[in-house]
Amino acid sequence: MLGALCAAPASAASPGRGPVPAPPGLKATEVSFKGSGGLTLHGTVLARPEKGAPRPGVVLVTGSGSGVPRDHLLTEAVEFARRGLAVLIYDKRSEGYTDFHRDYSVLAGDALGGLRALRAQPGVDPGKVGMWGLSEGGWVVPLAASRSPEVAFAIVVGGNAMPPIRQQNWNEVSDLRRVGVSGSLIDRGKPALARFAGDAGLFAEAYFDAQDVLERVRQPLLGVWGGYDLQTPPGDNPPLFAKALRKGGNTHYTFRFFPDADHAAHRTPDGGITRGPELAPGYADLVGTWVHDVTSGKLPEADTAAPPHQEHASTEVPPLPWWESLWVHLGAAVLFLVAFTAYPLVALARRLRGRRVRPATRWARLLAGAGFVAAFGPFFYLFYLVAGSQPDPGPVLGGRPLPWLILQALAVATVVAAIGTAVEWRRAAAAVARTERVRLGLLVAAGVVFVPWAVHWGVLMP
Template identity: 75%
Template sequence: MPPGLSSTDVSFKGFGGLTLHGTMLAPQKASRPRPGVVLVTGSGSGVPREHLLTEAVEFARQGLAVLIYDKRSVGYTRFRRSYSELADDALAAVRALRAQPGVDPAKVGLWGLSEGGWVAPLAASRSDDVAFVIVVGGNAMTPIRQQLWNETSALRRVGVSGSLIDQGKRNFARLGADAGLFAEAHFDAQAVLRRVRQPLLGVWGSRDLQTPPGDNPPLFARALERGGNTHYTFRFFAGADHAAHVSPDGGVTRGAALAPGYAELVGSWVRDVTSGRLPNADAPTPPEQDHPSTPAPPSAWWESAWMQLAAFVLFVVAFTAYPLVAVVRRVRRRKVTLVGRWARLLAGTGFLAVIGLFFYLFYLMAAGRSPDPGSVIAGRPLPWLALQGLAVAATVSCVATTVTWRRAAATLSRGEHARLALLVIAGAVFVPWALYWGLLLP
């Protein structure tokens, strides 16, 4: 423990009666009860309290009693989490800190990093016990919009542009949310902020590569003021990363130290607001960000997960059935017609485009902020160009199959007509599907 600070183990009951364990750091000597702050960490299951030890030490050196605690792993997974439950955990931590000797219970607030920037305001909106709110790398937008910006920015940094980002990545993220694979995807952060009455400090690093540092501050201000709250302060730290740490490489790698002046800002701001000196809409111009974020609303019925599944089943059935029957016909040494050649090309290219699209987008999603999309030519990765080539070939083959089928209609059997009808229907559906996913767009 750094000299001049004390450390006290604290346990409390969070949501559902789960026992959570933490540590309070505070100055050893104080002439009067001190303000306190509970630190709420970012995303991840079971994040240990040590993850925020640097912040806790530096804030304690500013005269605050600081509580850090182990984040829950119960009920929190990649596909299931509840900001409401996490907010209840945070409020339980506030109650525990308010009860500690040497802490002024009227001056205890919440600090939230990243995901905690959604959780801390939600907790504050539920309780007058919270004296103030601090968000670092916080979002006043939906989690899906933030995550989409995060992932597409990583692709842009390696030279990717165009329909892969504008259509493919965006629609794949929305599909995942529709399928329940993106917990809290459409959490309404602005509705929560409109209910926050406590003074709020927002901190962003100018090189935040995970949260849009230019888009979010105006969204925060708009939501707070619509709720009648003008007691907010925004500050931006040049060259700092998502957590307002010094970054040696423009935000890609997090340094150990906090940005110069950040801890001092927190200390002085908390002392001011807990002494009745409230800020009044103190919001300088936010830093420029490399690319704007894009709204990602819930899917309409025609693009929903169920409609995508129906289209996928149609493609798999139609694009595999025709060549399988063709193989049987070839074994039986039936004559191969011009219609059959175009139809098999449609089936082959369509099937590969559909399967390849989902495999490639899933690979990019799994890569997160460290993508390797392949060699990039004119903003398009080679795998994406290959998928686009397949989609163009399938579209041309669909037209050619339809034309040659009509010309040869009188010579074809009833079974051949049925096979071609199913295939052409799948091809006709494939065209708008490929446009939706960006395979037929630049």
């Protein structure tokens, strides 16, 4: 999850970004324009140099990342320009875009600023300029189109008609499935962390309502997905796009699928893990032909093919209800921290002071030790899995990573120890001092709260 998000903010014109030399057979024109909040953005327009009738244009909107340079989409820009389009690529903003904060409305405003700049270019027909968006851009471009009739068409590649939190959870779960993981780690633990991050504000735009936006898109839309898309569910999304567009009364869409392509419709030599430098065969031709057709009045009518095979379906990841909210989690975490550490720390303090220490029961010792690890371990292990670009769950036994199996064993031990501690606490209630009863009672209370906590995080589930 967080591993898929990108860098901290910097200036809008970071070093290393700048003009793109004109590729062979094309003309490159440098432009500057105002994005959201008056931020100045810089880009390059690529087009064939010959004179003639004004040509259609397209603004390319990149995927996630802070300050992504314009040449990130140079391959697409060159191929589209060679097919008769004027293509704008621009340096993505880094101001106001971080790991934990981004605003698709702001990014849509940036894209609309680019659209206005491209519409003003000599040789471009201002009534035939649209947008193309990759991945995150697949949320941004429909939003921009829904806000402005100046957008003549919309193209999304590896796009999502689902909330980002659902897409990201599918992405991360799919990575784990590919290394043999199954069971509660991916069924309960991963969604729990995603929902916690969304509730805590650590997942930017987690519940962005893509369906509502698509219902307001009136322009013709081209959707492109690769059969080896490992980041976006290529089978789930096309029907969701169609449903939302049709609900809004828009049937002018085309969906196409490239079986040997990755998330960005590039060729991939290894099933989507590595992105090749070349576009999928026929993809650039499709874009060029489709744009020329729709800007000439030849609108598609619900033109789609069968989606590619998707091995595992994505699942909805709803917001946390109040009883599982951030504040309830924090309250439970404080209880665990106090209860599971107070028992041994109080005993240690008494020994250091030379005071007589009542012998600790084996159940209380087990509850304090196992409970602490079982309560906080799942969160940190799950966070570790999403912090890197590729998950390394450790040795997998029967579909369960070894660290997860250890946490599950500790969770069971915690429940058993809580029952044993409760029995001893009840038996010794009249025989021990009040402070000792409080200490044991706190342990028992933490053990009781631990049960729904462990079910929520999946360590008490198979």
